[in-house]
Structure formats: structure tokens, C-alpha cells
Amino acid sequence: MKSATIQLETLTCPSCMMKIEGALIGLNGVEGDTVKVLFNSSKAKLEFDEEKITLAEIEAAITRLGFSVVKSTVR
């Protein structure tokens, strides 16, 4: 398990949050319970299994929704 913090473009509508959250929870390899999208700081935090999914794939899922990723850090 690794934990990722993904800085997104500025989020402006609460439903964007729900969309991103929904997309991330649906990904195979991402721990659904750990997904947290922070509205005001425009960040997504989650834990994922690096054997099942890569950070690039997670980022791609967000970009597909039309949100850009500014910076990600993995610990």
C-alpha cells in the first residue's frame, strides 16, 4: 500500500468533488475507504496497491473527467 496526495486544479463546485471521488473509488487497486477529496485545498488523498495500479493510471482517471493534475506525491 502506498499513499498518494494529488494536487488538482482549483475545484469550484462540490459536485466536481463527488465526481472525482466516484471515479477514484471505482478504480481497481485503490482502497475505496481511503479516498478523500478535499474541496478547499483541491487535493485528492488515497491509498493504493502499487501492484495493481500505477499513479499514472490514477492520474489518467482524473484527467479523463476533465480535471487537470498539478502535482502528485507518493509516500
Added chain:
Amino acid sequence: MFILKHKSLITAIGGILIVSAFIIKWTTGDETLFAWLMATASVSGVLPIAIQAYQALRVKVVSIDVLVTMAVIGAFVIRNFEESAIVTFLFLFGAYLEQRTLSKTRSAIKELTEMAPESALKQMDDGDFVEVDVDEVDVGDILLVKTGAKVPVDGTVISGEGSVNESAVTGESIPVAKEKGSKVFAGTILDNGTIQIVAERVGEDTTYGKIIELVEEAQDSKSAAERFIDRFSKYYTPTVLVLALTIWLIRRDIELAITILVLGCPGALVIGVPVSNVAGIGNGARNGVLLKGSEVIRELSRLDTIVFDKTGTLTAGKPSVAEKLYYGSYTSEALEYLASVERESDHPLAKAVLDEIGERAVYPVEGTEVIKGEGIIAYVRGRRVVVGNIALMEREQVLLNDAVRADATRLEGNGNSLVFTAVDGELMILMGIRDQIRPGVKEGLSRLRKLGIKNLIMLSGDNQGTVDIVSRELGLTEAHGNMLPEDKSAYIKKLIDEGRIVAFVGDGVNDSPSLALANIGIAMGGGTDVAIETSDVVLMNSDFGRLPHALGLAKATARNMMQNIVIAVGVVLMLMAGLIFSEWVNMSIGMLVHEGSILAVILNGMRLLRYRLR
């Protein structure tokens, strides 16, 4: 994506099309061209909304975009192009305004995070310093910090010297001198000099990193009420959709169905509380008050009892000269003799005396004789100087007249330790030294009372006599001495069991049980780790004057949240009532009022950024 990236352009085009459509209708009366222009505006306007709706549906979210898209399609079906154009325009323009105003409410916290250091000069294997990203610095790396640069990580100075502005960590912008062995903190600025440091804590582990993380978590933390609203809005939008469909199927009234879709958008309710929260916490961060989230704000706003630790919180925690009285004819020289004698001593009272006297000429001291528990006798420039308490004066047969004895009794009554100075058997100076009340505490307490705090209680490990004197001077409700840390936490537990809402204010070092146990733990820690972690509120730089601000801000923020909920719910109720009982509500008006209410809650939240305690 092209369309989403150029939303503002599309909005502008939509606006221009709508305006020209109306101008043509009023000047030429050409209804066909009017309809065509409105239809074009609708189609271009609905594109970005429809894309967002599709994306939401793909991840099984019925978002507000879905409602608006269906409403616009419905309006198209009944060929009401005017309504559909105006609704899409208002929705897009509203979103644009929301984005602009929201970034303002978040600005205070953004300022804080943008102060974080980004690069560092790191020593490479060949001994040269190369600029690298701050993320590439590891513990143990040697870094060079030049004048004007930010210290990139927490560490220790290994060579060089300079002065550092530590306001990012302590909230106080006085230069602090640093030399070999001094600790430096990430985010602080080297005002002058050049230093080399060895990195000890990097990234989010630094004190500054922790402060930022705390504030970032706080602005997005949710209270129970907010979590309820979130859950509510998750089911709310699908419910509205089902309701509209049902009405359409039963009544065959598309007009009414699409109006319900637009009215059902939950915007202001979802955004209102987070906006107040972020603005309130942002105001705090700007003013040296770190509030850990919206639950803390709520509890703080309902506070009725504050328990203070004495030492370091209400009093300075070290003795200083509170009063000085001169009796002899050559005060200035006497002060010089006193300074000369006290300079040789490491007694805490001697330090207080020297701090008070300041820079003075000093002379060699001869034949020093220390009398334990009483004072010092020494010769300066051939004169016999006696410094000490009243017992020493009496033994040395220094004449103490009635006036002096009255002064001494008064000073002692105020909790002072007395230091007499006699030269050649004649009394020259009397100083009263005590652990003094910190500046700003008295005013702070009276403001707290005005803010509705009923009980101000002091708990201290000191003896009851000292505690009573401080309590009398400050006008506290209760004051208890001889208390161990576990007695303090037991006392707080008792207060909470009595049904009071209690805050504990301490320095965060030896009071962590009390900080944790109280409803609200307030740490007066100059950005120390312990304080940041165990408390709910941190007052930067231990400034007591920030406590009333914190309390007033919490009350204002809680009020602001309540106002926003009332605005949001009120608007929905008003529109629904208008829809059921009268004719004036249609799709465009619904969207206008809806977007208006979102802007109203954001603007209302923004007022908190300017909040100041009067």
C-alpha cells in the same frame, strides 16, 4: 478538453447572442431570427454542461449538471429557446463568478502555503552547492542559505552566522541571531549573513510543514452537520430528477417538470458551510490563530468556561522587577554598584535586577561574601555594598525607617520578593521582584468576559498565596493552587461533568492531559510540535491577545454558517412555494435566484476574511 477549457469564452458568446437576439426582437420584430439566435446560444451553452453531466453519470453521480442538461433538453422539446438560452447562460456565468469569489475566500490559506520554500542549495559530492528542488533534500544533507533566502528545511547551523526572521513559525517578526549550533526552521527567512545547515527534518515533517498540513486539513474538515448535508445532497439530486420525471409522466407538463429540475439544484446548501469554514480558518491563519477544523469552531463558539494554567500563560514564567524605590542621594552610582555586584551572581533575582538596570558602567568587585538565603556583601570602589533581603539589612544595621518598612510590607503583600541595596550602611534602593502578569492579559480577559465567557479559572502548581494575589489582580472567577498536572485534568473533568463547555489554555508542554481532556485545548506554544499536535487551537507566538480574537472569530464563523444555511434553505422554500402557489416562477427566474443565492453565501462567507474583534 477544448470545450471545458474555454468555458468563459463560451459563456461570453452566449451572453452576446442573447443580448443581440433581444435587440433584434425589439427593433425589427423578427421572431424567426430571434429564435435562431437563442437556439444557437442554448446549444453552445449546453455543450460544456452536457459534457460534465456525462462524466458525472459515468461515475454514477447525478450532478447538478445532469439536472440542468435535462432541463435544457426539455425546453428545446417544447421549443422554448429563450428559456433554455438564458438558463444555460446564467448557469455558466454563475459558475464563473463562483470560481472568482471562491478563490478569494481561499486566498488567506493560499498565502500561507505559497510561503513554503521551494528550492535549496545542496552540497554535492564534489563540495559545490547546486540549486535543487526542496523535495530532493534528505535528512543529513548540507545546505547553504544566503541572505534573503528562505531556510528550506529544519536543521542546525554548522557554520556561519546571521539573523533570521522567524515569523512564519512563531508569528513574530523580530530578527533572531543564529550561529553555529543554533536550530533553524523551514519557512523562516535569513535577513542577513550566510549560514550552512545540516538538514534534520524535511518536507511535511518540518514545523512549518506541519502547520500547513494542519491548516489544510482544517479547512476541509467536516462537522457532523456538514456530513449530514453531504449525505443529503447525494440523494437529493436523484430525488429531484425522479420527482420531475414523475410529474412529466402524470401531468404531461414539460414546462413544470423542467422548472422543478432547475429549482432542485442544491448549490447554496452544499457550498455555504464550507465557504464560511475556509474563510474563518483563513482569517485565523492570517492572525496567528490556528483553528483545527469546523467542529472546533462550533465548540469554541459555545464556550462558557476557560481554565488557564498560570505560569507561562497568565504570568511571564520568570521573575522580573515590578517596582523600584530610591531612598538615597546618589541613585545613579548606587545602581552602578548594584549592577557590579549582581553581575557576579547567577541567582535568578540577580538576573531580573540586571535586566531592569540595563547597560551601566561596572566596576571591579572585591571581597565578595555570599550569605546563603540572604544576599551578598562586597566592596566596590572601596565602598561597602550590601544587597539582599530585610534580614540581611537588619543584621548589617542598615537604618530602615517607618516609610521604608511600609513600602516593604506593601510590596510583599503584592507577591514580590524584596531586594534591598545599601551603600556604606545607608539604604539606597528597594526593588520588588515577582513573576509578573504578561502584557495584554488583563485586557484580553476583559474582552473574553465581554464575549460571554462566564467562568475564568486559574489552576497552578504554585502555593495558594501567590495564586490568590494573581487572581485578585486579574479578577478571576476561581483560582486554585498546589495542583499537580493530574489534579488539573481531574478538575477539568469535573467541570465537564457539570455540563460546562470548557477550554484549557496552557503552554502545551506539561499540560497535555488537560489539553486533550478539555472540550477545546488551546496551546500557547510558539509553534512547537507538541502544542500543534495535542491541541485544537494554537496561538502562534504564545500571544495572549490572540485568544479573544480566536473566540470572537469562532463565534462569527459559527453565525456565518448558520446564516448561509438559512439563506440556502430559505431560497429553496421560497421558490417551491412560488411554484406551487403562484405563477411568477419559471425556469429562468429559478436559475437566476439559485445562482444568486450561491453568490450570496460566498460573499457572506468572504466577510469573515475581514473579521476583526472590536
